[in-house]
């Protein structure tokens with residue numbers, strides 16, 4: 001499913017109206033009709049007047065169309081104009097005139113405190129994709145009043161006061177019960193905090209063909225089953241061929257864990273097995289490998305000479321490179337810690353191995369401090385990086401808040417510049433590929449904010465790479481499956497807070 005920015009939506013609108021020839025008023029009629037239908041469902045059975053808050057742009061125009069259809073369906077409606085209706089232009093002015101000829105009751109907001117008694121719900125048609133910056137007065141005051149009303153709020157296209165491109169919110173922003181996204185969902189509805197302020201998001205068709213989005217070059221998608229099967233051609237990911245053996249499904253080498261974080265390796269190795277790969281070898285420094293015997297009986301365990309230190313500092317990178325020969329994916333990083341010259345260790349793996357590579361946790365910190373990383377040769381096999389926002393900030397030399405301010409473009413730029421597939425974790429994980437495509441994952445829940453969940457994700461992605469999926473496919477599918485497993489795990493517990501990383505593996 002396409003996810004658009006405000007500018008992309010304008011391009012798609014223009015293409016639909018000017019090139020395809022569907023009149024703007026038809027789109028607005030369809031939009032208002034869809035909004036009214038959502039309103040009938042949301043406000044069903046509530047007694048009282050529906051307040052339609054209308055701004056002077058096309059978002060307000062949609063609201064005025066919806067007001068008309070709600071009245072026909074038997075609702076009491078009152079329009080509250082945010083500005084003098086004389087200031088309305090274009091299609092919104094046409095709708096204003098229709099509302100006036102029909103005698104729909106209205107008032108022009110005068111910045112006073114609204115007495116919401118007698119109202120049953122609010123439709124927010126103040127600002128949409130044409131909004132710029134923080135809502136001005138009297139929009140800001142109306143937004144504040146609506147939020148204080150305690151009434152259910154239906155937002156048209158976007159909660160007014162939300163940045164359509166990033167999901168960041170301005171000082172005044174509607175807290176919606178439901179948002180009707182017109183034609184396509186918007187980036188701001190798919191990233192936090194916008195995703196929370198939007199409430200339940202319903203995407204409604206308004207006559208804009210999917211083709212218009214393809215022609216406008218939209219490269220941001222929400223991950224769903226149809227996207228996985230059609231666009232990423234993953235329809236057979238659930239299948240197992242009858243005439244196959246464990247070698248058919250790839251061999252993952254998991255280099256993860258250290259003395260204080262052996263569990264990270266354990267979780268990654270188990271997740272790689274559950275991810276479907278035929279074989280998993282878990283490798284540790286010699287002294288650490290021994291106590292792990294029998295912990296994951298399905299995986300093979302390998303030890304690397306470590307001069308009896310029991311950590312990675314004395315392990316030779318070349319030994320790990322040797323072990324990776326013939327493997328179908330290498331996961332390096334979970335729980336591995338840091339040591340002197342570890343960046344050189346990473347570079348040896350980067351250049352010396354020829355299988356797909358997943359870098360997670362401290363491996364990302366090693367990469368972040370590699371001054372010449374930009375000059376490292378591009379690998380022939382895919383690289384997938386799985387940073388959380390803190391690691392991403394280190395990789396890009398910026399701050400967590402700068403990363404979070406625009407997760408989609410931060411990820412897209414990094415992946416395009418470096419040629420890797422990037423998985424920027426956090427609620428609504430963003431996956432960016434080297435070709436400029438971005439996939440947003442809707443699955444998962446706050447219960448997954450728990451130690452080890454990232455180790456599980458890295459293990460799943462490595463497992464899918466070993467089974468032959470390309471970097472972006474493995475990352476998108478892996479993130480989706482990880483979140484879905486987390487959702488099933490949360491549903492099986494009384495409280496999502498009690499979820500552990502092991503539960504995610506159990507529900508894969």
Ligand SMILES: NC(=O)C1=CN([C@@H]2O[C@H](COP(=O)(O)OP(=O)(O)OC[C@H]3O[C@@H](n4cnc5c(N)ncnc54)[C@H](OP(=O)(O)O)[C@@H]3O)[C@@H](O)[C@H]2O)[C@@H](O)CC1
Pocket residue numbers: 013017024027028031055056057058059060062126127128129130131132133134135136137139156157158182206
């Ligand atoms: N085009 C189409 O075919 C279709 C479009 N559709 C609908 O149109 C919406 C986009 O409409 P839009 O482009 O008219 O912008 P919209 O969001 O209504 O606001 C713009 C107005 O607000 C003003 N304004 C700006 N910033 C402001 C601020 N911070 N605080 C206060 N005011 C501010 C700005 O005024 P200005 O600053 O220019 O004086 C301008 O007048 C879209 O979300 C969807 O609902 C659907 O009907 C389907 C077909």
Ligand SMILES: [K+]
Pocket residue numbers: 059124125126127128155156157158159160
């Ligand atoms: K709105």
